[in-house]
Amino acid sequence: xxxxxLLRAALLPAATLTLLAxxxxxxxxxxxxxxxxxxxxxxxxxxxIEGSGAATGxxxxxxxxxxxxxRAGLDGKFRIQASGFTAPDCRVVLQDNKxxxxxxxxxxxxxxxxxxxxxxxxxxSCVITPPAGPSNLAANQMGVVWFHTTGCDTTxxxxxxxxxxxxTVVAGAVPTGMGPPSSQGPDGGNIIGTPTVPxxxxxTLKVTDSAGQTDQENYTxxxx
Numbered sequence: 001x002x003x004x005x006l007l008r009a010a011l012l013p014a015a016t017l018t019l020l021a022x023x024x025x026x027x028x029x030x031x032x033x034x035x036x037x038x039x040x041x042x043x044x045x046x047x048x049i050e051g052s053g054a055a056t057g058x059x060x061x062x063x064x065x066x067x068x069x070x071r072a073g074l075d076g077k078f079r080i081q082a083s084g085f086t087a088p089d090c091r092v093v094l095q096d097n098k099x100x101x102x103x104x105x106x107x108x109x110x111x112x113x114x115x116x117x118x119x120x121x122x123x124x125s126c127v128i129t130p131p132a133g134p135s136n137l138a139a140n141q142m143g144v145v146w147f148h149t150t151g152c153d154t155t156x157x158x159x160x161x162x163x164x165x166x167x168t169v170v171a172g173a174v175p176t177g178m179g180p181p182s183s184q185g186p187d188g189g190n191i192i193g194t195p196t197v198p199x200x201x202x203x204t205l206k207v208t209d210s211a212g213q214t215d216q217e218n219y220t221x222x223x224x
Contacts (some may be wrong), residue, residue: 035078035094035102043108047085047092052077053180055098062095062193063087064174072096088113093177093196101140102195103176114171116202116218124213125151126165128205134220137175137195144192145221147181149221153211155188165209167188175223181205195223 034053041048047068049061054072056224061068061080068082090109116123129148137143147167154164167181169191174180176191189207208214 006091025073027166034099037094037102037104039108040092040104042085042087043089043105045084045086047080047082047087047106049080049092049094049104050078051094053100054094055100056079057097059096061092062177062179063092063143064089064169064178065180067179073124083097086112088173091176091197093194101194101196113125113173116172119204119216119218119223120206120214122144122213122215124211126209126211126213126215126219127151128208130217131219134200134222136222136224137222139195139198142192142194143178144190145178145219146184146188146190146220147205147217149207149209150187151209151213152187152209153213155210157168165207168206168208170204170206173201174203175199175201175221190220195221198223 036053037049037051039048039050054076056072056074058069059072060079065086065088068080068085069078070078072078087106087109090106090107090111092104094104094199127150129150135141135145149165152165156164163183164186165183167183169181175195177196178191181189181191184190204216206214206216
C-alpha cells in the first residue's frame, strides 16, 4: 500500500558513497533488508536497474519526477526497465514490498536542474502563500511539505482539468526520495515521500489555476 501511494504522489552529494562491482553507486540505505544493485543507468530517458535481495513481489524505483517498477522473483532478483524516465538529480530510491529502501546514483546520467533565482511574479489574482521559513524533515522518515494559494480560479471545466490548480517544479529539485508536487484539494498541494539524502534543498514551485493564471514561489527543505 505504501509503494502504491508513493507511486501516485521527484543536489547535494551523499555523506558516503560506496562503489559496487558494477557501475551503480549506493548513496544510503534504510530499513532492514539486503537490497543490492549491480547495474543502474539512465541514458536517453532509458532506465535500467538490476539487482538482488528484494522481497518477493513488486519493487519500485522512484526519482523526484518519475517512477517505474517490476516484480522481484522468488530468488530476490529484479530488473526494472522504463523509457521516458527522468531523474533531475540522477538518483532513484528503490523500495520493495517489505519497505527495504536503497538510494542509488545512476550512471550515464547528467544532473539537470535549473538554478533557483527570483521567482516570477503572479500573472493575475492567483497567488502562492509564501512559506514562513524552511521546512525541516527527518531523513529516512515519511514526510510532507504543504503549499497553499489564494485568489485562484478553482472551477473545473468538465473533464479537461483533473484538479483546479496544477503544480510544477521549474527550478532546483525536491529532496531525493520525495515525489513531484501533487494537488490536494481545490487550492493546495504538497510533496510527499521519504527523503533519504540529508542536505538543504531549494526549488521554485509554479502554480497554474483553471483560468491559466500563474504564480511562482521559492521553497527550502532541510533534511537532517
